[in-house]
Amino acid sequence: MFLSNEHKVVERIRFIISTSLTGLMVLEYAWNIRFEVRVIWPKLRKSAEARIFVIARYMGLAEQIFNVWFANRMASGIPTPPMACRAWYSFHGLTIQCLLMSIELLLIRLACKMYNNDKSVFGLLYALVGAQCVGMAITARMLMADINPSPTCVVEPNPGQIYVGASAIATNLCFLAAILWRYFTVKWPEILCSYLKIMVRNSIFVVILVTGNFLVAILTPKEVQLPIRHILVSAMVFSFWFAVGRLVLGKEKFRQQFQNDYELTEVDFDNLEPLDHSDVYPTRSSNTKVVRTELSIAVDPELGLGIEGDIADERIYDWVDDASISGRAPTIMPSETGNGGECSGSRKS
Known part of the structure; x- marks a missing residue:
């Protein structure tokens, strides 16, 4: 019972x-x-x-x-x-x-x-x-x-x-x-x-x-x-x-x-590759932290503006006036970037 x-x-x-x-x-x-x-x-x-x-x-x-x-x-x-x-x-x-x-x-x-x-x-x-x-x-x-x-x-x-x-x-x-x-x-x-x-x-x-x-x-x-x-x-x-x-x-x-x-960003989340993966990320110096861009600009000699050099923070419009280089196309060389940091849980836009 x-x-x-x-x-x-x-x-x-x-x-x-x-x-x-x-x-x-x-x-x-x-x-x-x-x-x-x-x-x-x-x-x-x-x-x-x-x-x-x-x-x-x-x-x-x-x-x-x-x-x-x-x-x-x-x-x-x-x-x-x-x-x-x-x-x-x-x-x-x-x-x-x-x-x-x-x-x-x-x-x-x-x-x-x-x-x-x-x-x-x-x-x-x-x-x-x-x-x-x-x-x-x-x-x-x-x-x-x-x-x-x-x-x-x-x-x-x-x-x-x-x-x-x-x-x-x-x-x-x-x-x-x-x-x-x-x-x-x-x-x-x-x-x-x-x-x-x-x-x-x-x-x-x-x-x-x-x-x-x-x-x-x-x-x-x-x-x-x-x-x-x-x-x-x-x-x-x-x-x-x-x-x-x-x-x-x-x-x-x-x-x-x-x-x-990020509408223009395509990321394959099914293929997770770490930064230190040698097949994907070539070995670089760990001290490389500055983004370096080489910019070569060809300008008519009559204007007196022949500029070739490295820029980091300045914009191209600060170097050359828009009106003076209309119709002239600058040539952008490949850039080098340093290693990214570890996961911090934040995203950059």
């Missing part, structure tokens, strides 16, 4: 939490749907990032809406066959793993771009994800074999769930460490600083969400595991779904804002 009453409380709490989180997801989706249709959908054929985003976004939204229906069924006390319960928990676990893998793939793509698609970094990051997938598959098989649902599909927590959380925390912290190391130890072109600052900030936020969810699952005391675990299931879907949206939508919104602010 005690177990039955406890199950009823858990089912009611799960229904309330699932409904609230689904409402927040629908609001966030309605807020961004126009931007998503206008910017993300046209890239589906060419961009793997856009495909990851769309799959994770709609799979997570559909799962959470279905979760409300199933939680309502549980709270109403409607009995469900054990096979249907197993199918439901399998689908729920698959959705969480899909959202988690979407987050990790997006973090891998960012890290690989920052390391110029270095093969060793690429292989190491994917090896971490592969090891995590193998561990999760083994754990999921163990968990599904031990499922013994109640008539309303309430399942007792399994201690084996901590292994899934531990591997996910370790993998995501490795991704974040690789991104932060590259960001703080390399000189980036100033035009990329604001972009990288936003992406690093979103990456930190995402890793905190993932780590926080799994830490709660691992550190929850045994006496309160039943209600907390069932609430955490819905919270994971919501937070992982929201994290995928921040990684992709944040990037695309910055790109759109940048194009609006």
